Structures are given as C-alpha cells and as structure tokens.
Amino acid sequence: MCATRGAAYRRSMRILAPLAAVAALLLVGCAPMLPGGSSSSESAPLPAPATEPFAGEEGAPLDAAGMPAVDAAEQAVVVVGWVSLVASEPVEAADAAAELAQDAGGVVASRTESAGAGDVAERAELTLRVPADVVEALLVDLRTLGDVRDVDVSSTDVAQQVRDLDVRVASVRASVDRLTTLLASAADTQTLLEIEEQLTARTSELESLLAQQASLADQVALSTITVSIASEAIEPAAPATFVDGLVAGWESVVAVAGAALVAAGAALPWLVVLAIPAAILVVVLRRRRRIGVSPSAPSQGDAAPLVP
Structure with a gap:
C-alpha cells in the first residue's frame, strides 16, 4: 500500500516539475512590465529628486560659487561729479573735504594747491574716490565747507558692458584651457609651435x-568727485582822492607806455627783416628805369629852321 502511494507521488512530481519551470519563466518574462519591477538580480538606483537651489534667508538665488547672486543692472553704474565752491580759506576747506571722503570710506586720488597773489584767487582742487552709495551724503557735507557755485553729477549705466566683458572673458579663458590641453598632446614640432602661437595670442587677449x-569694476565701486575750491578774488579799490586818481592815471600811462614799448620791441626784428628785401626791390627798380630811359640825338627832320 505504501509502495503504491510512493510511486504515485513520484509520478505526480514528474508531471508538476515541468509545469512549475514554465510558470517561473513566464513570471520572469513579465516582470519588467510590472510597476517597480526589474529583470536583474540587483535593483537599479533610483534617480535623485530634483531640488531647487537654496535661496538663502532673503529668498535671493545663489551663484555658482554658492554666494548670493548680485544683479549687475543694479550695481554697474559709474558716477562722476564736479563741485565748485568758494571759501575764505581754500586749503583748510580742502583738508576738511579730504577728511569727509576718508570718513565715508573713500580716498583722495589727487590734490593741487595754488597760492593767490594780487587779483589771482587762492585755489585748491581735489579728486575724491568714494563709494557710490555715499555720493549724495558727501555732496550735502561739502555744502558746509563754503558757498557752492556749481554742482554737476552724472551717472552712466555700464551693465551691458559688464555682461559683454564677462562673456568675452569666459570664452577666451575656455579657449586658453583648450589650447593648453592640446599643447600637452602635440605630436610634432610644427603643431607645437602653432599651438604655442595661438596660446600666446589668447593669453594676451x-x-x-x-x-x-x-578697471570697470573699480569705476563702479568708487565714484569720482572733483572738488574745486577758490577764495574770493581781491578787487582793486577805487581811488578816493585827487592824488589817488593822479597816481592811478600815471600808473595807467606807464602801463600803456610799457605795453607800447614791448610791442615795438617785438615788431622791430620784423621791420628789419622786411626792410632788406624792400631796399633790394627799390634798387632793382631804379636800375631798370635808368636803362629804359636813354638820351637820343635830334634827327635831321627835327632840326630847327634857319632864320634869314
């Protein structure tokens, strides 16, 4: 009885084994079509989810270096100004203007001074380089140093120029990198020389x-303000008495006479130079006149008749 059951079990296993193998093959073939399924023994890595760039605390995007990006259109502005004012002590006013610029984070690029004499006013001129965001405050402070006569401030937007330079720099730098790589793999001398020539030109560019x-970044970062300071011009006092008028008149006569003498001295060399060719011309004309007019004897027809 047991032997009969064992034989039946073995026969059933022989029949079911091929069917199980076919079912396994069908399941493996259909696995790629199932969601999340895989036909390999190792599971493929899932793609990393796309993440937005970190915007920082204020919501501003970051650049490639991980720093907050700066809008070039807001920063690329070159400011140039001119301020003219009158002060009783131009040198002291210039010192105060230099201190104002230094306190604002700027520097004095140049400074000139001229001492006054007579009717010539004393002057001082400074070229200040200050950050662009303090120009308005500096102009207000300069008004406290004297009587402001002229103010001229202009701003130029160079954002497009900044972007063009950035693009050109990136392009040329990439070209230099490519030529450097080619130079390392040059096969012959001729190729090496050609690559070196192109690399030198690109590096210079x-x-x-x-x-x-x-230079453009420096002009954008620091504005240029020229400050010209002059003292009041000394006007000559009008004569108050007859003697003062006489002295003033005599000084004017002397001044006119001196100017006339100077003019005569300047004209004398020209008179001498022009007199020589004039004298030669006069001598030549006189000789031609003497040669052209010669005495002629009276003819027979023109003889005077005899008186009987």
Whole structure:
C-alpha cells in the first residue's frame, strides 16, 4: 500500500516539475512590465529628486560659487561729479573735504594747491574716490565747507558692458584651457609651435580683458568727485582822492607806455627783416628805369629852321 502511494507521488512530481519551470519563466518574462519591477538580480538606483537651489534667508538665488547672486543692472553704474565752491580759506576747506571722503570710506586720488597773489584767487582742487552709495551724503557735507557755485553729477549705466566683458572673458579663458590641453598632446614640432602661437595670442587677449574688467569694476565701486575750491578774488579799490586818481592815471600811462614799448620791441626784428628785401626791390627798380630811359640825338627832320 505504501509502495503504491510512493510511486504515485513520484509520478505526480514528474508531471508538476515541468509545469512549475514554465510558470517561473513566464513570471520572469513579465516582470519588467510590472510597476517597480526589474529583470536583474540587483535593483537599479533610483534617480535623485530634483531640488531647487537654496535661496538663502532673503529668498535671493545663489551663484555658482554658492554666494548670493548680485544683479549687475543694479550695481554697474559709474558716477562722476564736479563741485565748485568758494571759501575764505581754500586749503583748510580742502583738508576738511579730504577728511569727509576718508570718513565715508573713500580716498583722495589727487590734490593741487595754488597760492593767490594780487587779483589771482587762492585755489585748491581735489579728486575724491568714494563709494557710490555715499555720493549724495558727501555732496550735502561739502555744502558746509563754503558757498557752492556749481554742482554737476552724472551717472552712466555700464551693465551691458559688464555682461559683454564677462562673456568675452569666459570664452577666451575656455579657449586658453583648450589650447593648453592640446599643447600637452602635440605630436610634432610644427603643431607645437602653432599651438604655442595661438596660446600666446589668447593669453594676451585674456589679460587685456581682465584689465578692462578690473578697471570697470573699480569705476563702479568708487565714484569720482572733483572738488574745486577758490577764495574770493581781491578787487582793486577805487581811488578816493585827487592824488589817488593822479597816481592811478600815471600808473595807467606807464602801463600803456610799457605795453607800447614791448610791442615795438617785438615788431622791430620784423621791420628789419622786411626792410632788406624792400631796399633790394627799390634798387632793382631804379636800375631798370635808368636803362629804359636813354638820351637820343635830334634827327635831321627835327632840326630847327634857319632864320634869314
């Protein structure tokens, strides 16, 4: 009885084994179509979810270096100004203006002074470089140093120029990197020389662009304000008495006579230079006149008749 049951069990297993293998193959073939399924023994890594760039506390986007991005249109403005004022002591006023610029975080780029004499006013001139955000406050403070006569402040938007320079610098720098890589893999001398020539030209262009970029950034960061300070001109006093008038008249006569003598002295060399060719011309004309007019004897027809 037991032997009969064992034989039946073995026969049933022989029949079910191929069916189980076919079912397993069908399940493996259908696995890729199932959601989340995989046909390999190792599961493929899931793609990382897309994340938004960190905007910082104020919500401003960051640049490639991880720092808050700055809008070039708001920063790329070059401010240039001119201020003219009158003060009783121009040198002291210039010292005060220099202190105002230094307190505002700027520097004195240049300074000139001229002492007054007679009717010439004493003058002082400064070129101040200050941050652009303190220009208005500096102009207000300069009004306390004297009587402001002229103020001229202009601003130029160079945002487009800044962007163009940035693009050109990036392009030329990439070209230099490519040429440097090619230079390391040059196969022959001729190729090496050609790459070196192009690399030298590109490097020079990159240095020039970087210099322009630095100069433009300096002009944007620090505005240029020229301050001209002059003292009141000394006007000559009008004569109060007859003697004062006489002295003033005599001084004017002397001044006119001196000016006339100076003019005569300046004209004398020209008179001498012009007199020489004039004398030569007169001598030549006189000789031609003497040669052209010669004495002629009276002819027979013109003889005087005899008186009987």
